[in-house]
Structure formats: structure tokens, C-alpha cells
Amino acid sequence: MANSPSGESVIHRVVRILSAFGEQSPALGLRELSRLIDLPVSTVYRLVSELEIEGLLVRDASGQLRHGHRLWELASRGSRASSLREAALPSMEDLINHGLNHVSLGVLEGNDVLYIERLAADDATVNITKIAGRLPVHGCSAGLVFMAYAQDAVQEMFLSRRLEKLTEDTVTEPERLRAILAEIRGRGYVSMQGIIVPESSGISVPIFTEKNHAVATLSAIVPRGAESLNLIVPHLKIASSAITRRLGYEPSGREIQRRSTPATF
């Protein structure tokens, strides 16, 4: 009973506190929060008070705790996610305006794909990706693209993990995956049917900066069976090049060179 008998750092505790707020619980009382993250009330009280001073947490009208706008601001200012999003949004809108129902933008984060942006025409096919949501690399078309362009060691690391089946059609056998990855590098896109939810298919292309280094992926989600690849794939590839250019790099079939004035990304 002293300065953290658990040996836990303040930083870790703060992350736990901030992580407690999410879609299911955007607002929490002190006690509720303390129960959720299993820390003494007085400890949570002290940390929360400090976070309030910093503006990372605020209290709403009813006294419930919420994330403060300051947290969003802090994260948005320096983040690659935001610059990526801004660079990609116009092209993504164009795709929606030209017939695609669902497009999303993902980055690689650990063993998951983190979705940075998602646009949908109102009619909406089934699509479980959410902004700031995650899917395991082997379980989504975007993830397979990241695997395909990853360094060999990283790729092997992904393949050696225990891979969970999200549906009947999720590919989990390392050998079959290896074949798929080789094909992705050859063709420059992937189309997977029903690997997340049975009703939908995902088509993804990489977004490059340096040659063959995928910083992000652009994906279209279409109803299963309605994949007109000869139309969609070129659209996605062109959009991907446009995004590369907006990020301050020069896209090209063979070479990707830095421009004289590269963006901060």
C-alpha cells in the first residue's frame, strides 16, 4: 500500500483510464470507472482530477466523465492517421460518388488493421468495419495486403501466429496464405470473399510512399457475388496513386520517388 504496490506505472494507468471510454461507454462515473479498470477509487479520483486539469477528461452536465476535446486535438495534431485521412478523403469521396457503396482506409497497427476512415453510400451493404475499429491482419483483405508487402521476417511472424477463423471462409492455413500473398504482390490487389462476414467481399489495394512500402490500404466492400473486379480494381488503384501524390510522393508503375517538397507525412 504505497506508491503502486502493483509495480504499475502512472503512464500505464492513464492509458487504462482513457481506454475505458469507448463506444459502449462514452461517459462514466468515478466509481463506475474505478470498477471497470479495477483500481481504488481514491487513486482513480486523483488521476482523473489531474487529467481534468490537462483537459484530457471533462465532466458533462450530469457530472459524468468524458474524453475532452483536448485529447482529440493532441492526437490529431501530430498523427500520421490524420494526415493520411486528409490526403485520402477526396479520393474516397470520388469513389463513393462513382458507384462504390463502401470504401475504407486502413493502417497496420500491431497484428491488426486499424481503420482510419470509412465512407458509405446511404444504402449500405453489410460492413462491420468502424472508424478507429480493428480487424486481425489475416481476417480482412486490407490486412492481407499489408502482409504481402511486409518484410519477410514480419510476414513469417504473422504466419506463425495462431490464426482465428472469423467465418467459414477465413483462410488460416499458412501455405494457402503464402500463395495468396505472392499473388497480391504480383497483381497489386486482393479480393477476398466472405472472410469477415459471409455476405460481403473486400477488395483492397496498397497505398505506397517509398517503393513497395504500404503505409495504408484502400478497400472497397461490396455484396458478395457483385465483385466487378475489372471495374473496381482500376478505380482503387488510380485513387491509391492520387493519395500517394497528395502525401507528397511520386507514384509510378516502376519507381516511386520523393518530390522536392515532401509533405510532413
Added chain:
Amino acid sequence: MANSPSGESVIHRVVRILSAFGEQSPALGLRELSRLIDLPVSTVYRLVSELEIEGLLVRDASGQLRHGHRLWELASRGSRASSLREAALPSMEDLINHGLNHVSLGVLEGNDVLYIERLAADDATVNITKIAGRLPVHGCSAGLVFMAYAQDAVQEMFLSRRLEKLTEDTVTEPERLRAILAEIRGRGYVSMQGIIVPESSGISVPIFTEKNHAVATLSAIVPRGAESLNLIVPHLKIASSAITRRLGYEPSGREIQRRSTPATF
């Protein structure tokens, strides 16, 4: 020389570290960072190492520190800013597609308006607002709307502060401001010419949830002299109502009521 002789908390230091990354410096070396925030290298080293473990900071290929995607994720999950943005984006796109060159979405954060989203047609009039950027309340049309709908005490607090002139036309006299605010409440919008930069005018309307409580503002930026208010203002008001509805509240001329199934926002 012990546990923070300065009496500074770890939390505050962490915020200082994370704040150091921004548009000007998206990537920093350890020493560079330590100099920037004026803390001993060894201290920064320790804190940064811990932030790396949490994924809030990462090192890029050259060993420079950057914000990790995890930070963005953490902030986006629970944040009102993100839900607001998602609710507003479709309406904002509609405005752009129907002729407006610049629209932005702002929230009140302390004494500033924090811009959550900004869309621009490619031709672009002069507009200094940036996503995750700030402007003082008295110095932008959005801020004046927030002041107008703030509680009396808060309004007086704003008015009693020393107000800086951003241009010749920035209104800083409390009396003139009071008159403007009353007018905003009466008409439901404001149009200010050249108060930020001389060449542009801002037109803003509130976005309500509870009655007369502005959670955000929707603004159009147009070249000075090109304010066709009789066209733009109705467009903005309709868009604002649409956003209110998407947030799960019922907009109305007189009454604003909660729906049976309000959104998490």
C-alpha cells in the same frame, strides 16, 4: 533532485511530451525533444520508453520519435469530436457539392474554437482554419455563435477578457460585441467580414442538441463581398438540422426534444 523537484506530475509531463509533436515537428529525436520541452534527457528517455511500450509513441525507420496510431485510436474511440465529425461529414459534403467553397465544423474548447473538420472545394478562397487548429472565440464567426448561446456568466467571462485584434475589422469592444451576440440569438446566424483575414468572410450557424445549447458550429467561408446570405444561411441552417438529427436529437424551430433512442453522443 528526486521525484520531480519541480513538483510537476508525470501526467503533465506526458502531455508536454505528446504536445511537442505537431505540424512543424511530426518527428523528433530524443535530445531534440528534451531540449524542446526543457526536461533532462534521462527523464525524457524513461518516459518516452514507457510511451513506446503503450504504443502512444513509435520510432520510424530513422529512429525518430512519432505519435503512434494507438494514440489516435484511443482519442478517436471515446471522443465527441469523432462522433460529431461523422455525423456532420455527409451534410458538409452536400454543402460543398452545392457550391460552397469552404465549410468547417467547430467546437468550443476553453477560450478558443477548435476546428474538428474542414472541407474545401479545390479552388479555395483564403481560409486559415486547419483541422485541429484553434481560433479565439471573439476572432471568428463560429466563436461569436458560441458566445451568443453561452450562459450569461460564461458570456460575461468571455467579454471581460482582453481581446486581441486579428485584423482591422476584428470587433473587440464589449458593447459592440454584446449587440452582435443579441442579434445572433435573434436571427440564428452570424456573418462577419474580414475579422480573421481581410479577404474572407465567415458565416456561422449553431448546431443544437438540447434547446439553445450549441454543441458545435457549422461555418462557411466565402470571399469577402460574395456573401449571398439569402442563399447560404438557409443552406447552413438546414444542414445544421440534419446534423442535429444524425446526432440522435430532434431539431425544430421552437422545441428540441430528445428522441426515444438517443445516440451515444
Added chain:
DNA sequence: CACGATGTTCCGTTCAACGGTATATTTTGG
């Protein structure tokens, strides 16, 4: 108005956090 639930304050204890110094590693430029 007693009762459960939650939020706030108090205070003695102690280890996580601190930062100066020493050592590795990389970069520079002569």
C-alpha cells in the same frame, strides 16, 4: 430519515520517478 451509492478529502507510507553521471553508438569534418 435511514440506507445504499457515489464523490471528495485526509494522511501516513513507500517505491516509482527522478536526474546527474558514465558508457555506448552514431555522425561529423579535418
Added chain:
DNA sequence: CCAAAATATACCGTTGAACGGAACATCGTG
């Protein structure tokens, strides 16, 4: 090629920020 400057990492004795149990305050509810 090799000093020298700059940066990153590791070490370690010191100590006050952080800790959490307990007491107190406040609120809603039957």
C-alpha cells in the same frame, strides 16, 4: 582514418509524488 561532438542508452543513490485505506460529505430513493 581518427579525434571530437552529438546523441542514445544504462546505472544508481535519493526522495517526494503517488499510493490507497479510511473517514467524511453529498445525493437520490424507497
